[in-house]
Amino acid sequence: MTVVTQEAGAPFGAAPPSGDSAIVTRGLTKQFRGGQIAVDALDLTVPRGSVFGFLGPNGSGKTTTIRMLLGLVTPTAGEYSVLGLPLADALPRVGALVEGPAFYPYLSGEANLFRFDAADPTAPGGTAKRRVGEALERVGLSAAAGKRFRNYSLGMRQRLAIAAALLGPRELLILDEPTNGLDPQGTREVRALVKEIAADGTTVFVSSHLLTEVEQMCTHAAIMRTGNLVAQGTIASLNGGLATRVRVETPDVADAARVLGTLGLADVRTADGGAASVTAELGAQAPEDINAALVREGVAVRGLAVVRPSLEDVFVGLTGEGFDVDG
Ligand SMILES: Nc1ncnc2c1ncn2[C@@H]1O[C@H](COP(=O)(O)OP(=O)(O)OP(=O)(O)O)[C@@H](O)[C@H]1O
Numbered sequence: 001m002t003v004v005t006q007e008a009g010a011p012f013g014a015a016p017p018s019g020d021s022a023i024v025t026r027g028l029t030k031q032f033r034g035g036q037i038a039v040d041a042l043d044l045t046v047p048r049g050s051v052f053g054f055l056g057p058n059g060s061g062k063t064t065t066i067r068m069l070l071g072l073v074t075p076t077a078g079e080y081s082v083l084g085l086p087l088a089d090a091l092p093r094v095g096a097l098v099e100g101p102a103f104y105p106y107l108s109g110e111a112n113l114f115r116f117d118a119a120d121p122t123a124p125g126g127t128a129k130r131r132v133g134e135a136l137e138r139v140g141l142s143a144a145a146g147k148r149f150r151n152y153s154l155g156m157r158q159r160l161a162i163a164a165a166l167l168g169p170r171e172l173l174i175l176d177e178p179t180n181g182l183d184p185q186g187t188r189e190v191r192a193l194v195k196e197i198a199a200d201g202t203t204v205f206v207s208s209h210l211l212t213e214v215e216q217m218c219t220h221a222a223i224m225r226t227g228n229l230v231a232q233g234t235i236a237s238l239n240g241g242l243a244t245r246v247r248v249e250t251p252d253v254a255d256a257a258r259v260l261g262t263l264g265l266a267d268v269r270t271a272d273g274g275a276a277s278v279t280a281e282l283g284a285q286a287p288e289d290i291n292a293a294l295v296r297e298g299v300a301v302r303g304l305a306v307v308r309p310s311l312e313d314v315f316v317g318l319t320g321e322g323f324d325v326d327g
Pocket residue numbers: 032033034036037038056057058059060061062063064065177209
């Protein structure tokens with residue numbers, strides 16, 4: 001890891017060319033006082049209109065990056081641009097959920113939003129009623145607007161927190177681990193809401209330590225590991241770097257491997273640990289043709305599956321490590 005020093009006079013928060021991007025960072029770095037480099041020369045490009053998953057194990061630098069983007073933490077080096085505007089002009093167009101807002105348990109969801117809105121000096125007070133109503137509607141809480149916060153489910157509480165980030169027209173929504181600590185129902189609600197908000201044209205930048213969540217919810221992703229960017233791009237392009245494989249479950253492992261080799265499949269592997277299966281790159285072969293050839297050769301096929309590469313495979317392929325959510 002390199003030690004980063006600030007170049008004399010280098011401007012922080014200066015805008016690199018943003019083009020059609022909602023967020024651009026160039027060499028963005030944060031070294032904390034203790035010497036730890038939490039974010040190391042990050043080059044991120046978040047296209048407008050994307051649902052961008054900022055993926056990494058705990059402690060990989062996601063929150064620190066988000067806090068820099070929102071002007072809450074000063075970078076040690078590098079530059080960034082949000083919506084192609086100076087930060088002060090960009091922030092009113094950005095909704096953010098970093099640490100959940102503290103809501104009053106004895107007040108209704110609606111009353112909490114009014115209090116939250118009143119505390120924002122940039123929010124036009126005269127339109128509060130309309131904006132609070134719209135935000136509640138947007139997150140599906142209109143019917144529960146008058147219910148006390150303490151009686152909300154976990155999912156409803158998080159949706160209210162997202163409503164608080166949507167109290168004005170937003171071009172960009174930044175959510176830091178919005179499903180963390182939620183039960184399965186709440187997780188489903190929040191994931192569905194993120195997709196709906198994105199469908200309305202808002203760019204969503206969402207951090208997560210859950211690979212499958214990012215695969216399901218996002219159009220693009222950046223993968224972080226100990227402060228470093230491992231890869232970024234569309235989910236399809238990230239996965240596309242790896243081959244789709246076929247997996248054959250059979251007690252006749254050696255024969256199955258031979259047949260797959262004869263068919264010209266590349267990288268034939270038998271599973272470790274005595275599991276009765278063989279895998280190979282699918283290539284241009286049709287799975288049904290592979291199955292027919294195996295059966296013709298007398299291989300007892302118990303199961304045949306096409307295994308598409310996942311983001312976890314991408315991470316393992318790029319780092320040689322498993323994706324450890326505990327960092
Ligand atoms: N104020 C701070 N002072 C010193 N070190 C910090 C500070 N904030 C974060 N760190 C360290 O920087 C690293 C990155 O932390 P960060 O919170 O950005 O990661 P993260 O990917 O968001 O993880 P998590 O999901 O656990 O929040 C961690 O090792 C963390 O301990």
